Amino acid sequence: xxxxxxxxxxxxxxxxxxxxxxxxxxxxxxxxxETATDAPGPLADVxxxxxxxxxxLSLARALERRGAPVLNSAAxxxxxQDRTAMAERARRASLPFAxxxxxxxxxxxxxxxxxxxxxxxxxxHSRKDDLVARVDDGAHLRELAAAFPGxxxxxxxxxxxxxxxxxxxxxxxxxxAALRRSELAPGGHGPARPLDPGGLPAGWPALVHRVxxxxxxxxxxxxxxxxxxxxxxxxxINAFPGVRGQSxxxxxxxxxxxxxxxxxx
Numbered sequence: 314x315x316x317x318x319x320x321x322x323x324x325x326x327x328x329x330x331x332x333x334x335x336x337x338x339x340x341x342x343x344x345x346x347e348t349a350t351d352a353p354g355p356l357a358d359v360x361x362x363x364x365x366x367x368x369x370l371s372l373a374r375a376l377e378r379r380g381a382p383v384l385n386s387a388a389x390x391x392x393x394q395d396r397t398a399m400a401e402r403a404r405r406a407s408l409p410f411a412x413x414x415x416x417x418x419x420x421x422x423x424x425x426x427x428x429x430x431x432x433x434x435x436x437x438h439s440r441k442d443d444l445v446a447r448v449d450d451g452a453h454l455r456e457l458a459a460a461f462p463g464x465x466x467x468x469x470x471x472x473x474x475x476x477x478x479x480x481x482x483x484x485x486x487x488x489x490a491a492l493r494r495s496e497l498a499p500g501g502h503g504p505a506r507p508l509d510p511g512g513l514p515a516g517w518p519a520l521v522h523r524v525x526x527x528x529x530x531x532x533x534x535x536x537x538x539x540x541x542x543x544x545x546x547x548x549x550i551n552a553f554p555g556v557r558g559q560s561x562x563x564x565x566x567x568x569x570x571x572x573x574x575x576x577x578x
Contacts, residue, residue, distance in 0.1 A: 314339045314574045317357035319346050319372060319383075320364050327556050328363060330563030335570070344372065351375035358574030359383075361532075361566070362390055363553050365440065382573050384531045385552045392528060393552040394439045396467045399528075403547065406527040408520070410547045411469040419444075419466050423458035427451050428468060433497065437465040439551070447471055447497040471497070472538050472546050479513075479537040479545075480505055481521045482556045483530075485569035488518055489559040495538075505558060514543050524550060531569060532556075 316339060318328055323343040332341045344353055344360070346369035353372075360383045362373050373387035392398055396413065403410035415437060416422040422434070430450055434457065436443035444461055448454050482489040490513060491505035510518060521535050524547070534554035538546045556562045 314359075314571060315357040316341045316570050316574060317360040317376075317381075318343045319349075319360055319362045319369055321345050321347060322363075325363065325555065326558075327562055327566060328361075331361075331566045331570070334563055334567040339571070346372045352379070356381045359570050361553075361570060362387070365390060365394055365552070382576075384569065384573055385533065386529065389529045390552040393530070393533070393550050396435060396437050396439060396549075399550055400467070402527060403524075403550070406523075408524065408527060408547060409545055411472065414468045416466050416468065418462060419458045419464045420462040422466060422468065423451075423454050427454075429470070431471040433469045433471050433548075435467050435469070437467050439549075445496060469548065472540070472548070478548075479508070479517075479539065481510075481513075481517070481535045481537060482533070482554060482559065482562070483521060483525055483535075484532050484556065484562060484565040485572070486522075487561065487565040488521060489556060489562055491559070507558060507560075514539070514545070517545055520545060520547075528552075531573070532566065 316335060320328060335341050342357060346364050346366060349372055351372055356379060360376055360381055362383050362385055370387045370391055373383045377383050377387060397415045400410055400413035432448050434448050435445045444464060446457060476495055477492045478495045480491045480493050488510045490508040490510045492508050493505040524535050525533060530552060532553045534551040535547055536549040538548055540546060
């Protein structure tokens with residue numbers, strides 16, 4: 314079987330581990346989305362979309378039009394990049410997603426009525442090195458607005474918690490979990506601590522798999538904060554995250570790629 318990787322970084326831990334498992338019997342090819350054409354020769358049996366740039370999405374759409382399965386689809390990947398659309402989809406599906414308001418620019422937000430502090434301000438469009446910041450007062454908000462005046466943003470109420478985020482990942486039907494210091498906590502986030510999915514609160518695994526159904530995702534991450542009573546609050550959803558340091562993740566991805574390539578997904 315031929316498996317295509319749409320990525321600029323085939324050496325990424327997850328992809329490299331998956332490739333090592335597949336190559337004894339299968340052919341793994343890398344497509345750099347920034348240089349590949351929209352019609353890169355004969356189709357592979359399946360493509361793994363581990364990139365989120367406009368060029369990567371364009372390439373994925375072109376492959377899908379030619380009949381190739383792409384995991385995750387271009388449409389599902391694009392949906393998870395727009396935090397406004399993400400929140401609307403989640404709320405319509407009755408998922409416990411953080412209440413989210415959208416502002417056309419950060420400058421407009423800073424010029425309006427002050428919200429109830431603290432809040433979390435995020436870039437509307439999820440991407441590498443995007444804006445995610447806890448804002449505690451108007452002075453801080455105006456400081457951010459001076460640095461990123463034209464940035465479209467979303468605003469979420471700050472949800473107090475333990476200072477640790479639950480990072481939950483799904484690859485096919487496999488669930489992986491870790492605790493990571495919140496980037497909004499003092500000192501920022503550090504390395505993730507692996508967590509046994511079997512130790513998650515009741516209902517959380519089903520909730521995470523429900524996210525995959527709602528967003529049509531095969532490989533994805535869900536960031537969850539536990540409320541004081543243990544109630545989960547989803548604050549972000551990511552298409553094809555890194556899933557680093559998780560034993561069994563490359564094996565799960567290899568199995569998913571082979572199943573999708575064989576049409577059994």
